Amino acid sequence: MVRFGTTHVTFGLTLGLAVAAACTRTEDPVEHYRLTASAGTAAAGKSGSTGGKGSTAGSSGKPTTIAGTGGVGGADDELPLGGAAGEGAVLPEPPLNFGCADAPISTEPFTRRALRAAAAECAQWHYCRFEGAARVMADALDEQLAAPGEESLRAARAAYAQAFDLSSVLELFQFGPYASQSTSAGKDNYQGKGYRELVYSWPLSARCKVEEQVVVRGYAQSMNSVLVNARGLFGLDYLLHYSGSDTACAPNSAAGSGWAMLTEEELAAGKLEYAAALGSDILAQAQNLRADWSADQGDFTPQLVDTLGYPSEQEAMKVMAWSLLYVERDVKDWKLGVPAGHTAGAPVSVAEAAFSGRKIAAIRQNLLGFRALYQGCGPGGEGLGFDDWLTEAGHPELAREIVDAYVEAQAVVDASPELDEATPAEVEALYQAVKRLTDLLKNDLFGAGSPIGLTLPPGLEGDTD
Secondary structure, eight states, X not given: OOOOOSOOOOOTTOOSOOBSOOOSOOOOHHHHHTOOBSSOOOOOOOOOOOSXXXXXXXXXXXXXXXXXXXXXXXXXXXXXXXXXXXXXXXXXXXXXXXXXXXXXXXXXXXXXXXXXXXXHHHHHHHHHHHHHHHHHHHHHHHHHHHSOSHHXXXXXXXXXXXXXXXXXXXXTOOSGGGSOSOOSTTOOTTTOOOHHHHHOOTTSOOHHXXXXXXXXXXXXXXXGGSOGGGSHHHHHHHHHHOOOOOOSSOTTSHHHHHHHXXXXXXXXXXXXXXXXXXXXXXXXXXXXXXXXXXXXXXXXXXXXXXXXXXXXXXXXHHHHHHGGGHIIIIIIIXXXXXXXXXXXXXXXXXXTTTTTOOHHHHHHHHHHHHHHXXXXXXXXXXXXXXXXXHHHTTOHHHHHHHHHHHHHHHHHHHHOOXXXXXXXXXXXXXXXXXXXXXXXXIIIISXXXXXXXXXXXXXXXTOOO
């Protein structure tokens, strides 16, 4: 266990990739969308053991590049790490999928109960993979703190890229304990425990709040005292990929004035210490989430399958289905609508992956998560999904139309350059491709005439764009 002391380590502020624009005040969302990493993004994906922290390296100890995540069941091709993760970064070779076996594929005949069971299995599989990636990341951040340098920085960035990509799939599984108790789109106000915001709070993210922790170190007493907008993967996106010594905090604020009093070496050490603390906390949240689902602890699976704690079976199905709508509000409106100029009032104070530049990677994984829940958990959409419910209800045409729209959106995203490098026309094409999918969701799957009785959640009712 790493202990976070006050000893400062000279690191010369090599804590991140250079970005194209650095400024002392960064409150404008448009300004954040203009931040561009000096290199492209890295691929992430295949995973390792689920043993205790520090046990993820394979028995061979052979270095390997991180595998690409061409599908939610794991990738078929290995892609070299580079760009945001660092050129030539390698990690010890782990067992495939972090010991989480293969994606579970339900072969049961469709029933609503069978669909809930399949979704529960799929969610747990993705949570398992994320926990494995979080453990690799926590170990890499501990090693970076113990031996700061270019090599440990590259390894930390590579591990972050892997964990971030897998967390982006989890965005489509915001039901049960992972969800918040908010009644807004994609949330579970009956059984949610809010792990998602502790792991990744975007768009509720604030660079100044991260810098405040570097200065005041409140996290050292208790991470529970740290606001969600200063912790989780957003905090690491900034700490690992931004090399500037400026601050987003007001000069006359406690954090801003304290920042100005620190030397470059003290700032570098403070960033390293907070990054390691965040890595340990993210791992702890992933472990707590897994415990809430496990049969010998929280045992949430039978609660979902038997709809315990929900007012009715249909309400449980609606809550689970609301997770699909992440692609409507978060992806279409916020991730693409803001830079495309379609969304003006979104609560986006900083673009997703503003410092690592992994914007397209996140959207790609979001869509893969959509397929896993809507169509089936297998690499090619095999298994039970909401499309089977539509077919059973006598609407196979709509089931296929949504799959086709997903395939089109995924293809456009897969072929897109990084969002910071895309032309306005390319960003618009991304937006329109995702919109064709979300229009089907809002107007047909969840609309007033929903063939399976689904309704839009508060926050999206009356949304006509």
